[in-house]
Amino acid sequence: MNTANQETSRDEVIVARQAIYNAQLETIGYELLFRNSDNNSAQFDDSLTATQTLINTSFLELGIEQIVGSALAFINLPSNFVALLPHLPNSLEQSVLEIPITEAPTSATIALLRQLVENGQTIAIDHFCGQPASLPLLKHADYIKVDIQVIEKEKLPSIITMAHDNDCKAIALKVESHQEFEACKELGFDAFQGYFFNHPNLVKKEVKRSNAAVLLKLIERINDPKSTMKDIEQLIAQDVSLSYKLLRYINCATFALRREITSIRDAIIYIGLLQIRQWSTLLVISNAAKGKPKELLVIAMVRAHMCQQLASQTSNINPDEAFTVGLFSVLDAVMDISMEDLLDQLSFTASIKLALIEQSGDLGRLLKEVIHYEKGEWLELGDLQFPIEDYAKRFLEAIFFSEQQLASLEI
CATH class of the missing domain: 3.20.20.450 (EAL domain)
Structure with missing residues (x-):
């Protein structure tokens, strides 16, 4: 069994x-x-x-x-x-x-x-x-x-x-x-x-919760450059709920597909590893720690999208890395593991790790500003990298983006 x-x-x-x-x-x-x-x-x-x-x-x-x-x-x-x-x-x-x-x-x-x-x-x-x-x-x-x-x-x-x-x-x-x-x-x-x-x-x-151990392992494998498509496919297949949500997600109206995707392999090929990484991380935050506040999932998505969109306005920050930093900024609270121990298990660049642990570097500064804005800590914003109007615009965009993604994933 x-x-x-x-x-x-x-x-x-x-x-x-x-x-x-x-x-x-x-x-x-x-x-x-x-x-x-x-x-x-x-x-x-x-x-x-x-x-x-x-x-x-x-x-x-x-x-x-x-x-x-x-x-x-x-x-x-x-x-x-x-x-x-x-x-x-x-x-x-x-x-x-x-x-x-x-x-x-x-x-x-x-x-x-x-x-x-x-x-x-x-x-x-x-x-x-x-x-x-x-x-x-x-x-x-x-x-x-x-x-x-x-x-x-x-x-x-x-x-x-x-x-x-x-x-x-x-x-x-x-x-x-x-x-x-x-x-x-x-x-x-x-x-x-x-x-x-x-x-x-x-x-x-009555709602079903996915296997947290499998989900965390999935993130580890996806962030391992040595992982093959076959490795990831087999890992997802271990959890029926996980497989079902992936197929539901990829076949939802958001993607406007010409044909229905019926296999895990086709789903991974279609949406790519970056989307799989984002999707599986959402499920980890949602399912890994029963009894944790579910608003952590929304916070993660808002921070991820807001960081990504602000980063796209400058050549100094990689938008995909900014998304990852925002998405992972709450995982320590969800998993009851220090951020240092959590990142030891994941193959991230030094700039991502410094941003998540110390909020230093360009990525860390961006994450810090997004968190202050999200909490309404206006006095802590200080010398901003972008006009204040951009933060307001990206914040509201991120709110609606997060709800759209969560609805698609049926979390």
Whole structure:
């Protein structure tokens, strides 16, 4: 019996949804809710991590179409939502990001929201109260959500008018009775959500995890210049889940193939070793350490693409090496191995190793700048290699690139 397949495990993933209705009681969308148990409740200490898990579960593991069908998916973001931008779904036409109200949204936050809207993202302002500080956010929103149990009744008409004046639809939250539903309709609310209609219901699925040992060995072999195509083909064939994902990836619409690829050898020949290296590393980050935060995978992809695209603007840095540096920058956290020990097993150039261990050299400096920008550490950026506008552009491009790749790989 194949030991690699014996080690493949199964886990259950869970997410809850609560429907949002229009005045005709037609479902227009669902708010997605984090759940980590069968009792339809959520227990977590970190709202950022919980939201990241919710996004990964909904879009990468369950599949958003399995949860909401063709309706909208409303995702409630935490107050520190800027850190979540790299992890947002690429299903722009179907997702609605619920932005929390802050006392004074920064110009950087407004600029990012403006860019998201220009890229096609739908925005909702959560728990809108009509405060002046929130007006800059309202200008970029398609929806506002109003908690009718908190806002005084006499303030509701002006809030609805404010929304409609800015071409926003107003959603009444926490509608708990037929009387409240009728009153909200009379006031002019466009949509409704609450226990009067239904409680959140669970969506569950069992997912298969690939063999981590095989995946790590695959990366070692691919980065070994002595490895042959036959070596790599045999290594992938050891894990059925791994082989299946490769064939699904290569036959997805992204590649627009004229014919279906049905063998591992044909897949490797078609996409090449560079793509195999990138793909297998994604699976290592995703599967090697059960229980690790899945947002590490998104961070790796965002850093890789952002480093690669910035490197393409200069002759001093190899874009492929920049991609590798970004991709491997989180592996020590995933594998619980020091970066030095990890790199001892991989055949990388000295410049890549110095970049990953010390963040030195041209590659290391680029990686450091990308990490500071990703974390919003503006004061740490210092003397940049490129105009600040380039970092913003490449950052948002990397976000959408990462979600496209993850969706193709079905991670």
